[in-house]
Amino acid sequence: MFKNVINFIKTQFPNEDFIPLHVPQFSGNEKKYLNDCIDSTFVSSVGAYVDLFEQKMCEYTGAKHCIAIVNGTNALHLSLILAGVKKEDEVLTQALTFIATANAISYCNATPHFVDVDKETLGLSPTLLKKYLSEIAEVKNNICYNKKTEKKIAACVPMHTFGLPICIDELVAVCNEYHIPVVEDAAESLGSFYKEQHTGTFGLLGTFSFNGNKTITCGGGGAIITNDDDLAQKAKHLSTQAKVPHKWEYVHDEIGYNYRMPNLNAALACAQLEQLEQFILNKRALAHQYHTFLDSQNIEYIKEQQNAISNYWLNTVVLKNRFERDQFLEQTNSKGVMTRPIWALMNKLEMFKDCPKSDLSNAEWIEDRVVNIPSSVRA
Numbered sequence: 001m002f003k004n005v006i007n008f009i010k011t012q013f014p015n016e017d018f019i020p021l022h023v024p025q026f027s028g029n030e031k032k033y034l035n036d037c038i039d040s041t042f043v044s045s046v047g048a049y050v051d052l053f054e055q056k057m058c059e060y061t062g063a064k065h066c067i068a069i070v071n072g073t074n075a076l077h078l079s080l081i082l083a084g085v086k087k088e089d090e091v092l093t094q095a096l097t098f099i100a101t102a103n104a105i106s107y108c109n110a111t112p113h114f115v116d117v118d119k120e121t122l123g124l125s126p127t128l129l130k131k132y133l134s135e136i137a138e139v140k141n142n143i144c145y146n147k148k149t150e151k152k153i154a155a156c157v158p159m160h161t162f163g164l165p166i167c168i169d170e171l172v173a174v175c176n177e178y179h180i181p182v183v184e185d186a187a188e189s190l191g192s193f194y195k196e197q198h199t200g201t202f203g204l205l206g207t208f209s210f211n212g213n214k215t216i217t218c219g220g221g222g223a224i225i226t227n228d229d230d231l232a233q234k235a236k237h238l239s240t241q242a243k244v245p246h247k248w249e250y251v252h253d254e255i256g257y258n259y260r261m262p263n264l265n266a267a268l269a270c271a272q273l274e275q276l277e278q279f280i281l282n283k284r285a286l287a288h289q290y291h292t293f294l295d296s297q298n299i300e301y302i303k304e305q306q307n308a309i310s311n312y313w314l315n316t317v318v319l320k321n322r323f324e325r326d327q328f329l330e331q332t333n334s335k336g337v338m339t340r341p342i343w344a345l346m347n348k349l350e351m352f353k354d355c356p357k358s359d360l361s362n363a364e365w366i367e368d369r370v371v372n373i374p375s376s377v378r379a
């Protein structure tokens with residue numbers, strides 16, 4: 001039934017018996033920088049590549065500050081702390097996301113509060129959030145509370161799913177109205193822009209991941225970006241065990257974290273960042289091929305919206321129902337073409353099943369139908 005699709009994907013990735021969903025590509029200065037890093041003996045969390053990577057990330061995203069972190073999950077955790085999330089608070093996020101988003105909220109001993117997404121972007125819906133907040137939220141002394149649970153709503157974490165930018169300016173405007181700080185989970189959207197502004201720069205803080213399957217990778221890694229000088233300084237402090245700078249003494253002024261990215265990873269990250277623009281052109285060309293072909297087959301393909309430029313990290317199709325989705329997964333995977341369904345909704349997982357939530361009809365509709373198809377940068 002999906003024979004045409006399987007054949008088409010195979011023509012896009014010729015000479016491969018098995019076509020993975022997304023694999024890294026190391027075709028630049030990776031080995032050179034890694035060797036240089038080893039020769040320097042600065043392989044840990046102090047070193048020239050860490051500083052260089054942060055500087056290059058600022059140049060690329062347009063953010064004022066960047067702090068390199070060990071991974072995307074910890075970048076989110078630290079950003080939530082910096083946004084002021086405390087024990088017993090609630091943090092709004094989408095039910096349709098990767099587990100890291102909800103886990104990071106839990107590390108703060110806060111409760112994730114799940115809100116619905118838009119079908120067009122797969123990301124947090126500004127209109128549905130606005131309507132929902134008008135029903136459940138109450139602002140007192142510039143602090144937003146959930147009227148039902150009486151808990152503080154301390155932050156909102158939207159996510160740009162598979163690199164598709166949401167209407168982030170609208171979402172930030174809704175959150176501002178309710179005095180809720182925004183932490184943008186841009187883990188999947190390095191190279192994605194909204195109204196010519198990089199994703200992750202709209203909220204108070206933005207976070208990235210450089211895990212092995214992301215658009216660029218440094219093995220494991222993450223980053224926080226912000227335009228706020230104080231928060232940037234605090235992020236660096238907290239990610240380095242909150243050590244007070246001193247020539248020889250070990251003095252720490254609060255409970256900190258060992259969250260700084262090692263120089264070895266940063267060396268890899270610098271080499272990858274140099275190739276980012278090329279990778280994105282390559283991925284956008286593949287997305288165009290997929291889009292044109294799938295249209296001809298009457299299979300729905302999710303495109304970037306108006307004002308949005310997607311990195312097309314993972315290409316995404318929408319099948320007609322759960323049955324057809326399962327057939328698609330079965331047929332492609334048995335023919336060596338790796339495809340994967342979207343995540344199970346967070347509110348359906350055992351540890352988050354009692355968390356507060358809005359109506360989640362769109363997320364449920366998407367969960368039944370959405371599949372990712374092979375999306376690696378082609379050689």
Ligand SMILES: *Cc1c(COP(=O)(O)O)cnc(C)c1O
Nearest residue numbers: 071072073098100187209210211
């Ligand atoms: C990959 C990812 C993360 C976490 O990144 P790690 O570097 O693996 O910790 C967080 N959020 C989303 C949406 C992701 O896709």
